[in-house]
Amino acid sequence: MGNELVGRVMGVAGTLLVLLALGGFLVAGAHAGLSILAGGAVALGNLWLLTRGAERALRLFAGRRVHPLWVLGVGARHLALFGLLGVLLWGDADPVGLILGLSVLPPVLIAAALRGSAS
Numbered sequence: 001m002g003n004e005l006v007g008r009v010m011g012v013a014g015t016l017l018v019l020l021a022l023g024g025f026l027v028a029g030a031h032a033g034l035s036i037l038a039g040g041a042v043a044l045g046n047l048w049l050l051t052r053g054a055e056r057a058l059r060l061f062a063g064r065r066v067h068p069l070w071v072l073g074v075g076a077r078h079l080a081l082f083g084l085l086g087v088l089l090w091g092d093a094d095p096v097g098l099i100l101g102l103s104v105l106p107p108v109l110i111a112a113a114l115r116g117s118a119s
Helices: 003-028 030-062 070-090 095-102 105-118
Strands: none
Touching (some): 003 030, 003 095, 003 105, 030 070, 030 095, 030 105, 070 095
């Protein structure tokens, strides 16, 4: 993904996330709104780490030198993601709010991909 596309996707997803969290605050209270923000932050952070890892992998493959610890980095990202979600759920975050926050990013990515393929 290009930096322009990632920036645009993160901007749109962040705006939608804030609006959804505001709705969560109004409908279900602060607990739900904060859980929505936390889920969205995890999704956006994961996207950011994924794009950084992809850029590094492309640099490694272009130089024909693949570092064996690169695979461990991919696993560490997954471990950190699931660990953070576990900590949030253990810390009494609203599961529905977390799912709503995590669900903001996929439709934005799909819309950006469709928009890019139509141009």
